[in-house]
Amino acid sequence: MIRAATAEAVIDAVRDASARSRTLEIVGTGTRRGYGRPVAADTLLDLSDLAGVVDYDPAELVLTARPGTLIAEIAALAGGHGQHLAFDPPDLAPLWGGASGSGTLGGALALGLGGPARPFAGAPRDHFLGFAAVNGTGELFVAGGKVIKNVTGYDLPKLLAGSLGTLAVLTEVTIKMLPAPRAGATLVWTALDARAAVALMTAALASPAAITGAAHLPAKTGYARTAMTCLRLAGVSVAVDAAAVALAELLSSFGPARRLDAADDFWRVIGSVAPLVAADDLVWRVSLPPSTAAAFVAALPLPDGARWFLDWGGGLVWLWLPPATAGHDTMIRRVLASTVGADGHATLVRAPDEVRREITPFQPLAPALAALSERVRARFDPGRVLNPGRIWPVP
Amino acid sequence: MEMPCPNAAMLANRAAIVSGLRATLPGGVIAEPAELAAYANDGLTAYSQLPLAVVLPKTTGEVAAVLQYCYDHHVKVVPRGSGTSLSGGALPLADGIVLGLGRFNRILEIDLANRCAVVQPGVTNLAISAAVAADSFYYAPDPSSQIACSIGGNVAENAGGIHCLKYGMTSNNLLGVELVLMNGEIVRLGGRALDAAGYDLLGIVCGSEGLLGVVTEVTVRLLPKPECQRALLLGFPTMVAAAECVAAIIGEGIIPAAIEIMDRPAIAAAEAFVHAGYPLDVEALMIVEVDGPLAEVDHLIGAVDALALASGATTIRASASDIERTLFWAGRKAAFPAVGRIASDYYCVDGTIPRRTLPAVLTAITAIAAAEGLSVANVFHAGDGNLHPLILYYGDRPGQLAAAERVGAAILAECVRVGGVLTGEHGVGVEKRDLMLRQFTAVDLAQQTRLKCAFDAGNLLNPGKVFPELCRCAEMGRVHVHRGATRFPDLPRF
Ligand SMILES: Cc1cc2nc3c(=O)[nH]c(=O)nc-3n(C[C@H](O)[C@H](O)[C@H](O)COP(=O)(O)OP(=O)(O)OC[C@H]3O[C@@H](n4cnc5c(N)ncnc54)[C@H](O)[C@@H]3O)c2cc1C
Numbered sequence: 010m011i012r013a014a015t016a017e018a019v020i021d022a023v024r025d026a027s028a029r030s031r032t033l034e035i036v037g038t039g040t041r042r043g044y045g046r047p048v049a050a051d052t053l054l055d056l057s058d059l060a061g062v063v064d065y066d067p068a069e070l071v072l073t074a075r076p077g078t079l080i081a082e083i084a085a086l087a088g089g090h091g092q093h094l095a096f097d098p099p100d101l102a103p104l105w106g107g108a109s110g111s112g113t114l115g116g117a118l119a120l121g122l123g124g125p126a127r128p129f130a131g132a133p134r135d136h137f138l139g140f141a142a143v144n145g146t147g148e149l150f151v152a153g154g155k156v157i158k159n160v161t162g163y164d165l166p167k168l169l170a171g172s173l174g175t176l177a178v179l180t181e182v183t184i185k186m187l188p189a190p191r192a193g194a195t196l197v198w199t200a201l202d203a204r205a206a207v208a209l210m211t212a213a214l215a216s217p218a219a220i221t222g223a224a225h226l227p228a229k230t231g232y233a234r235t236a237m238t239c240l241r242l243a244g245v246s247v248a249v250d251a252a253a254v255a256l257a258e259l260l261s262s263f264g265p266a267r268r269l270d271a272a273d274d275f276w277r278v279i280g281s282v283a284p285l286v287a288a289d290d291l292v293w294r295v296s297l298p299p300s301t302a303a304a305f306v307a308a309l310p311l312p313d314g315a316r317w318f319l320d321w322g323g324g325l326v327w328l329w330l331p332p333a334t335a336g337h338d339t340m341i342r343r344v345l346a347s348t349v350g351a352d353g354h355a356t357l358v359r360a361p362d363e364v365r366r367e368i369t370p371f372q373p374l375a376p377a378l379a380a381l382s383e384r385v386r387a388r389f390d391p392g393r394v395l396n397p398g399r400i401w402p403v404p
Numbered sequence: 405m406e407m408p409c410p411n412a413a414m415l416a417n418r419a420a421i422v423s424g425l426r427a428t429l430p431g432g433v434i435a436e437p438a439e440l441a442a443y444a445n446d447g448l449t450a451y452s453q454l455p456l457a458v459v460l461p462k463t464t465g466e467v468a469a470v471l472q473y474c475y476d477h478h479v480k481v482v483p484r485g486s487g488t489s490l491s492g493g494a495l496p497l498a499d500g501i502v503l504g505l506g507r508f509n510r511i512l513e514i515d516l517a518n519r520c521a522v523v524q525p526g527v528t529n530l531a532i533s534a535a536v537a538a539d540s541f542y543y544a545p546d547p548s549s550q551i552a553c554s555i556g557g558n559v560a561e562n563a564g565g566i567h568c569l570k571y572g573m574t575s576n577n578l579l580g581v582e583l584v585l586m587n588g589e590i591v592r593l594g595g596r597a598l599d600a601a602g603y604d605l606l607g608i609v610c611g612s613e614g615l616l617g618v619v620t621e622v623t624v625r626l627l628p629k630p631e632c633q634r635a636l637l638l639g640f641p642t643m644v645a646a647a648e649c650v651a652a653i654i655g656e657g658i659i660p661a662a663i664e665i666m667d668r669p670a671i672a673a674a675e676a677f678v679h680a681g682y683p684l685d686v687e688a689l690m691i692v693e694v695d696g697p698l699a700e701v702d703h704l705i706g707a708v709d710a711l712a713l714a715s716g717a718t719t720i721r722a723s724a725s726d727i728e729r730t731l732f733w734a735g736r737k738a739a740f741p742a743v744g745r746i747a748s749d750y751y752c753v754d755g756t757i758p759r760r761t762l763p764a765v766l767t768a769i770t771a772i773a774a775a776e777g778l779s780v781a782n783v784f785h786a787g788d789g790n791l792h793p794l795i796l797y798y799g800d801r802p803g804q805l806a807a808a809e810r811v812g813a814a815i816l817a818e819c820v821r822v823g824g825v826l827t828g829e830h831g832v833g834v835e836k837r838d839l840m841l842r843q844f845t846a847v848d849l850a851q852q853t854r855l856k857c858a859f860d861a862g863n864l865l866n867p868g869k870v871f872p873e874l875c876r877c878a879e880m881g882r883v884h885v886h887r888g889a890t891r892f893p894d895l896p897r898f
Pocket of ligand 1: 446447482483484485486487488489490492493494505525546547548549552553554555556557558559560561562563564565566613614615617618619620829830831866
């Protein structure tokens with residue numbers, strides 16, 4: 010294992026590995042190693058010491074940090090200035106057995122997964138302004154910028170977000186920060202089925218109310234005795250109050266709405282998922298057009314013990330199944346193809362290593378796109394030094 | 405600005421290429437010089453060049469066939485939407501064709517249940533919002549060229565607008581594209597579901613200035629229209645006070661829909677032109693627009709009003725009606741043509757800076773221009789630090805265009821020096837291509853050009869744009885545009 014605390018150390022490690030045709034597995038605190046395919050690399054490159062906030066000027070809405078900085082540390086720092094990470098980084102570490110709050114900024118960007126606010130405030134990609142990184146041949150390069158509006162050159166931060174460390178090793182990142190909402194409330198409707206819940210959320214999201222979360226948790230998930238369909242409102246308190254009243258009236262045909270002033274636990278569970286699932290369940294995450302969600306879950310021939318809930322106004326289905334379920338990938342992707350078509354994609358988020366080695370965790374790409382993606386990868390890391398096989402098997 | 409040497413063999417072979425293209429796309433090829441002239445430049449009117457031919461396909465299959473033909477015969481291709489680029493992104497090449505997307509003008513699907521629209525790339529930005537207005541939805545990015553510019557061009561430039569402080573640029577509102585690669589292959593990136601599997605190629609195609617592929621279909625996110633919009637007109641005795649007010653608003657946790665500032669020369673020009681009632685005794689005029697639910701808007705207007713007062717504003721007016729709000733904007737929206745009445749020509753610069761450096765950079769801009777004997781009027785998207793200095797010059801006076809370009813380059817160098825970037829929304833194109841090495845090292849740029857190779861190994865798609873290249877030859881022909889003869893005279897200019 011190599012612990013790199015500086016960009017120079019990263020350059021040395023990658024150059025050395027590249028020169029000797031050896032491979033590196035890149036980790037921050039390692040909380041998300043269970044996501045994607047298992048990497049069988051020669052050496053672990055640990056970046057958890059490449060940490061610390063480099064610059065934060067709240068009035069500029071910009072923060073620069075080293076990638077090993079804990080999300081929790083940034084959230085606390087920003088909170089002191091009334092700001093937050095608007096992409097709502099979900100605390101996913103416990104899903105893979107890590108401690109809550111132990112994820113790093115670099116890890117969150119490398120995974121690229123947004124939380125419940127994703128459809129409204131954007132994903133990590135939308136808040137990733139610039140970086141310095143070391144490519145697979147050991148060259149340090151920068152892209153993007155340290156200002157919030159920039160179109161100079163290709164938008165490489167977007168490409169690096171979600172690339173799971175297969176293109177370059179981030180050594181410094183700049184992200185956009187935004188004011189945290191001053192007030193919030195959650196409206197709850199109970200006992201709706203998936204179809205009614207999606208209809209409710211769709212009607213709400215067509216209204217001008219400032220909504221930052223829309224999720225449906227069926228009773229079977231065990232969170233509450235009855236199904237909960239929730240809308241999260243944010244803004245200044247007068248506006249939240251007005252919107253709560255207006256939405257309750259607009260959506261009265263779905264039954265009475267109850268207002269929760271403190272629903273943090275609900276949204277934490279929706280974002281992190283782990284509290285709902287058993288330790289060895291197989292966990293899937295399916296992104297689809299919201300209007301297709303109810304038909305998709307209805308058509309799934311689910312085994313006993315399988316559960317799901319809807320986030321993103323219906324655009325995201327979290328699904329978990331008992332470990333013994335055979336052929337779960339083909340079953341899910343077949344139902345997805347027949348109820349949704351080409352516009353949906355399913356990701357196996359958590360499963361034992363041997364399962365993720367056999368089953369492609371990510372939705373297979375059309376051949377021309379797969380070939381293009383491989384050409385892009387090879388232009389950053391021709392020798393497959395960085396996280397080989399993490400997304401697609403090494404041929 | 406110089407372009408790559410035209411390939412003499414290609415020029416000599418023009419007749420054969422035109423007939424090859426005609427065989428590929430009967431009825432879709434323009435080759436008469438008089439007709440080609442309409443495509444000779446884009447919004448960066450100082451540069452002009454006739455292409456080898458213009459090809460106007462109507463379907464994705466036709467685009468693929470044309471690109472395949474060009475790939476096989478090594479013909480360069482410049483994609484073109486509405487030709488409003490201000491950085492020369494759609495400037496033709498003498499030895500290449502222009503691939504015009506104007507016939508891709510249909511809205512294919514409006515999918516309100518999934519809050520998105522699927523459109524062809526030649527559809528104008530405003531047409532999308534117009535198509536969903538009756539359902540109280542809209543498409544948020546609003547470049548001021550929106551009645552003319554195409555959504556495909558917006559994707560290629562990652563276009564912004566005055567409301568992108570709150571709603572983001574094109575890339576934050578884009579869900580998917582269909583893209584034809586230079587070799588004729590067709591790929592779909594993204595779609596109605598968020599965060600597609602694999603690399604975020606959609607994220608790099610957006611803003612790639614036509615260098616990576618030709619966009620033949622676009623899926624955009626639609627938003628419900630805000631319940632109400634109000635604006636504040638604020639006048640400040642110094643630019644420092646105005647800049648402090650912007651920082652105070654954002655420090656207070658308020659992200660307005662838009663924050664625009666004009667300096668004294670811009671205010672004077674705008675007021676003389678449209679009589680919007682702007683105060684003439686201030687150094688900086690600011691328009692702050694807030695939108696959202698009624699209760700929130702009223703609350704925010706009060707909060708911004710108080711912050712402006714504390715920052716020393718000497719004029720504070722809140723719009724009481726939509727008519728008044730429109731009047732506040734009238735001067736700002738007419739600022740470009742208004743400035744165009746002070747001198748025969750102006751050259752619009754587009755850098756972004758950290759906002760804290762604003763007063764110092766404005767002082768530097770004045771000095772840079774003065775050293776060349778020119779003056780500048782400033783209008784800018786203050787919320788996100790995106791400057792648009794307008795350099796005033798007389799194109800018919802020898803040396804003035806060159807001087808204006810030197811001033812522009814020096815201003816952008818200053819933006820980079822203080823920690824900013826060369827372009828906030830207009831793109832690099834040919835205009836800022838040779839400045840790229842001020843912001844990036846050769847290693848940075850090499851990584852970017854390697855990425856292009858993954859899409860277009862032969863460098864046939866829009867070469868000579870964005871990245872400095874080694875091969876240069878004769879200077880581009882220059883067309884001087886006189887007072888009143890600018891392209892797109894009807895567009896509001898920001
Ligand atoms: C008066 C005026 C005001 C403006 N205001 C703003 C503003 O507020 N904000 C802003 O961001 N910009 C502004 N612009 C700049 C310009 O309108 C935008 O850059 C716009 O996005 C260009 O769109 P277009 O259709 O005209 O593209 P074109 O000018 O035709 O092309 C621009 C670039 O996109 C490429 N391209 C076009 N279509 C495609 C396609 N289908 N596939 C692949 N590549 C393609 C071209 O090769 C070229 O590189 C303004 C321009 C003018 C003239």
